[in-house]
Amino acid sequence: MIYFVTGNKGKFVEARAIIDDLEQRNIGYTEVQADSLEEVATFGIAEVMRKLASPAIIEDAGLFIDHLQGFPGVYSAYVFDTIGNQGILKLMAGVENRRAVFRSVVCYGEPGMEPRFFRGEMEGRIGYAPRGEGGFGYDPIFEVEERTLGEMSLEEKNRISHRARSMMALKEWLDLGRP
Amino acid sequence: MIYFVTGNKGKFVEARAIIDDLEQRNIGYTEVQADSLEEVATFGIAEVMRKLASPAIIEDAGLFIDHLQGFPGVYSAYVFDTIGNQGILKLMAGVENRRAVFRSVVCYGEPGMEPRFFRGEMEGRIGYAPRGEGGFGYDPIFEVEERTLGEMSLEEKNRISHRARSMMALKEWLDLGRP
Numbered sequence: 001m002i003y004f005v006t007g008n009k010g011k012f013v014e015a016r017a018i019i020d021d022l023e024q025r026n027i028g029y030t031e032v033q034a035d036s037l038e039e040v041a042t043f044g045i046a047e048v049m050r051k052l053a054s055p056a057i058i059e060d061a062g063l064f065i066d067h068l069q070g071f072p073g074v075y076s077a078y079v080f081d082t083i084g085n086q087g088i089l090k091l092m093a094g095v096e097n098r099r100a101v102f103r104s105v106v107c108y109g110e111p112g113m114e115p116r117f118f119r120g121e122m123e124g125r126i127g128y129a130p131r132g133e134g135g136f137g138y139d140p141i142f143e144v145e146e147r148t149l150g151e152m153s154l155e156e157k158n159r160i161s162h163r164a165r166s167m168m169a170l171k172e173w174l175d176l177g178r179p
Numbered sequence: 180m181i182y183f184v185t186g187n188k189g190k191f192v193e194a195r196a197i198i199d200d201l202e203q204r205n206i207g208y209t210e211v212q213a214d215s216l217e218e219v220a221t222f223g224i225a226e227v228m229r230k231l232a233s234p235a236i237i238e239d240a241g242l243f244i245d246h247l248q249g250f251p252g253v254y255s256a257y258v259f260d261t262i263g264n265q266g267i268l269k270l271m272a273g274v275e276n277r278r279a280v281f282r283s284v285v286c287y288g289e290p291g292m293e294p295r296f297f298r299g300e301m302e303g304r305i306g307y308a309p310r311g312e313g314g315f316g317y318d319p320i321f322e323v324e325e326r327t328l329g330e331m332s333l334e335e336k337n338r339i340s341h342r343a344r345s346m347m348a349l350k351e352w353l354d355l356g357r358p
Contacts, residue, residue: 091262
């Protein structure tokens with residue numbers, strides 16, 4: 001059994017659909033200001049190991065927009081809460097290169113072991129206006145092959161999402177007996 | 180003697196002009212993702228106390244724009260490095276309420292004492308285009324009474340700056356014998 005340390009029930013449900021042997025623990029951990037998701041996770045998992053001393057994962061994700069030097073990146077949650085999708089669309093007004101990527105990093109820890117990272121990505125484009133009622137956060141402005149994530153069903157989104165991919169990578173490694 | 184833990188020589192020089200008894204130490208500390216400068220400083224000073232065990236200060240600052248719900252706030256440095264002043268101006272295009280405030284928080288710690296906070300603010304407005312060659316960061320787009328910080332001399336800026344004010348508040352408290 002592996003603990004998934006998160007306060008986000010939606011994240012847990014998504015991960016649990018891929019990895020059976022998961023249990024949610026909402027004990028929190030410190031998120032540091034850092035340039036990469038990996039740095040944030042490295043710091044976080046060390047804190048979780050001190051608290052739990054048993055196998056556990058944490059997950060961090062962000063939206064990285066090419067033209068904006070990776071902004072909002074590791075601070076995607078804060079940026080969404082302040083300038084939101086309207087702010088992102090304003091920053092992208094008149095910009096031709098609309099390439100963006102959602103990245104997810106899962107960090108697995110167990111006592112006495114170096115943490116392991118599992119990554120997932122989903123490439124897409126920033127749209128010109130919000131579309132769709134599904135999903136949350138940046139979903140209505142993130143397009144994959146002409147449709148936004150907000151226009152997809154949860155099942156569809158979960159088949160291609162960055163988080164599904166990082167969790168799949170973790171699952172493969174677990175199924176191989178943690179080589 | 181008080182250590183000022185910072186890697187920023189400019190900040191140190193500015194503070195040293197106000198408080199004689201200061202010595203720069205560039206030992207670094209973890210900056211957490213948090214909603215307020217105070218939270219970032221609380222976490223930071225605890226780490227500094229574990230390392231130094233002697234009187235020390237750290238300082239954190241940010242630009243808070245009214246219309247953008249306080250963005251870029253505690254993440255001002257990251258936002259400047261990614262979308263920069265052009266990004267801020269784009270976000271503020273067509274916006275009438277241009278009110279913004281620079282905030283500085285100095286956190287003083289010494290062994291066995293609760294940390295103390297000293298705050299400084301500078302109110303102003305976001306301009307419509309960068310002006311002036313002085314200063315750094317957001318200075319060319321931050322206006323105080325018609326001029327941007329980039330158009331002021333360093334002496335002028337230091338007379339009114341948020342950081343000068345938080346350092347002055349600390350100095351008063353020190354001069355009163357830390358009541």
